[in-house]
Amino acid sequence: MAGKSAVVLGAGMVGVCSALHLQKTGYQVTLVDRKAPGMETSYGNAGLINRGSVFPLSLSDITHHLSGALLKNHPNVHVHLSQLPHYWRWLYYLLVRNSQSSYEASVKGLDSLFQYAVAEHRKLLDMSGCRELLLEKGWLRLYREEASFQAVQYQRDYYDRLGIRYDIFDPEGISELEPAITSGFRKGVLIRDTASFEDLSEVINDYVTAFQSSGGQFFQASAQTITREGDNFLIETHGENIRSRIVVLALGPWSGELCEKLGYRFPMAAERGYHQHFQPSDAFQLSRPIHDVEGGYVMSPMKSGLRLTTGIELSARDAPPVSKQLYQASHNARDVFSLGNPVGEVWIGSRPSMPDGLPVIGEAPRHPGLWFAFGHGHAGVGMGAITGRLIAELISGGKPVIDVSPFSPARFK
Numbered sequence: 001m002a003g004k005s006a007v008v009l010g011a012g013m014v015g016v017c018s019a020l021h022l023q024k025t026g027y028q029v030t031l032v033d034r035k036a037p038g039m040e041t042s043y044g045n046a047g048l049i050n051r052g053s054v055f056p057l058s059l060s061d062i063t064h065h066l067s068g069a070l071l072k073n074h075p076n077v078h079v080h081l082s083q084l085p086h087y088w089r090w091l092y093y094l095l096v097r098n099s100q101s102s103y104e105a106s107v108k109g110l111d112s113l114f115q116y117a118v119a120e121h122r123k124l125l126d127m128s129g130c131r132e133l134l135l136e137k138g139w140l141r142l143y144r145e146e147a148s149f150q151a152v153q154y155q156r157d158y159y160d161r162l163g164i165r166y167d168i169f170d171p172e173g174i175s176e177l178e179p180a181i182t183s184g185f186r187k188g189v190l191i192r193d194t195a196s197f198e199d200l201s202e203v204i205n206d207y208v209t210a211f212q213s214s215g216g217q218f219f220q221a222s223a224q225t226i227t228r229e230g231d232n233f234l235i236e237t238h239g240e241n242i243r244s245r246i247v248v249l250a251l252g253p254w255s256g257e258l259c260e261k262l263g264y265r266f267p268m269a270a271e272r273g274y275h276q277h278f279q280p281s282d283a284f285q286l287s288r289p290i291h292d293v294e295g296g297y298v299m300s301p302m303k304s305g306l307r308l309t310t311g312i313e314l315s316a317r318d319a320p321p322v323s324k325q326l327y328q329a330s331h332n333a334r335d336v337f338s339l340g341n342p343v344g345e346v347w348i349g350s351r352p353s354m355p356d357g358l359p360v361i362g363e364a365p366r367h368p369g370l371w372f373a374f375g376h377g378h379a380g381v382g383m384g385a386i387t388g389r390l391i392a393e394l395i396s397g398g399k400p401v402i403d404v405s406p407f408s409p410a411r412f413k
């Protein structure tokens with residue numbers, strides 16, 4: 001294996017895990033990012049490795065939320081129609097693949113990744129000496145109304161079918177599980193097979209430290225173009241250019257720009273979301289992430305405080321932030337929690353979303369040696385480690401541990 005080298009563009013969770021796995025397979029790897037590792041989307045999310053997150057957004061979710069968003073401004077989904085030119089292709093694909101069989105195929109694809117998601121992270125955490133950053137206490141979904149709980153019975157039917165373990169709690173059971181929650185919810189569903197990270201920066205920094213101690217290099221540069229130059233790809237940056245026969249493009253929500261320069265036009269949308277930390281009293285602490293389904297937010301216990309993350313804001317990736325969704329979500333949270341004062345800055349990020357809910361993992365159809373690993377939507381932190389493993393298995397010519405055909409870059413014409 002000596003002499004093999006590869007460049008990974010993007011040091012978010014997906015790129016870092018791909019670099020680690022390629023290194024384990026015997027490659028000399030250079031990891032490139034225009035910022036320090038893990039400072040973009042992989043920094044500010046809810047931190048879940050969510051085994052229960054096997055449902056792609058369907059057209060009916062969107063239309064349901066669209067009328068809700070327009071008429072009632074529900075915090076689960078905010079749709080900025082003025083930014084439609086930035087996501088109409090994504091919406092179009094959602095429309096054309098609006099069938100039960102496509103939905104089932106996406107659930108199957110997501111489930112195949114999630115079966116490995118926690119286990120693959122455990123291996124990387126052990127290797128990096130930071131297993132204690134993984135909280136294995138599940139994810140508690142809370143329902144204010146019995147009707148909302150009943151409306152998603154179909155999700156629990158899927159869980160039964162897929163072998164995803166969960167338990168249902170009444171209000172007393174919820175308070176026993178989370179003593180800080182004393183009222184407000186009629187039903188709770190604890191997805192047992194979900195884990196979460198308490199500090200994403202620390203996890204990514206520890207992964208990168210492990211990568212560097214084994215000889216990997218981190219290079220801070222902004223990639224502008226990728227072109228063929230003989231057997232190599234030439235990556236132009238504002239500084240030193242980079243050459244490599246093998247390149248992994250893992251630029252999260254920024255992947256589209258470089259792909260377009262190579263002639264690939266993916267229907268990716270930015271499902272934006274916000275976070276804000278709160279510093280509640282010692283009497284109000286959560287021991288696991290919770291999702292207030294009707295309230296439209298997830299609350300995760302992090303080392304930096306309680307992190308409230310919002311639902312979807314369908315907009316342009318780079319449009320200015322809009323405070324309304326976060327305001328609504330924190331207002332709803334205050335109905336049921338004594339949150340304390342907000343601390344730190346409001347953060348905004350973009351879930352890199354494909355219309356079938358599945359990531360793009362595979363070789364660029366017209367550029368052998370160039371590999372795509374992006375589009376992980378709501379679940380890139382959780383799916384990072386298994387994606388890294390698949391990328392390394394594919395590049396080194398091994399048999400991938402799962403069928404990767406659902407994630408093929410060629411599926412969007």
Ligand SMILES: Cc1cc2nc3c(=O)[nH]c(=O)nc-3n(C[C@H](O)[C@H](O)[C@H](O)COP(=O)(O)OP(=O)(O)OC[C@H]3O[C@@H](n4cnc5c(N)ncnc54)[C@H](O)[C@@H]3O)c2cc1C
Pocket residue numbers: 009010011012013014015032033034035036037038039040041042043044045046047048049050221222223224250251252253254271272273274275309310348349350351352373374375376377378379380381382383
């Ligand atoms: C509010 C919210 C909550 C979420 N909650 C969860 C959750 O609980 N669990 C979960 O699994 N996922 C969650 N997600 C989704 C998750 O954050 C993303 O899927 C994941 O972070 C994507 O990782 P990535 O490595 O693909 O992208 P990123 O983390 O964005 O990494 C891409 C990297 O590319 C770099 N880059 C971009 N352009 C260039 C360039 N030209 N040259 C060099 N470098 C460049 C960037 O600096 C960045 O570091 C959430 C997202 C949001 C917004």
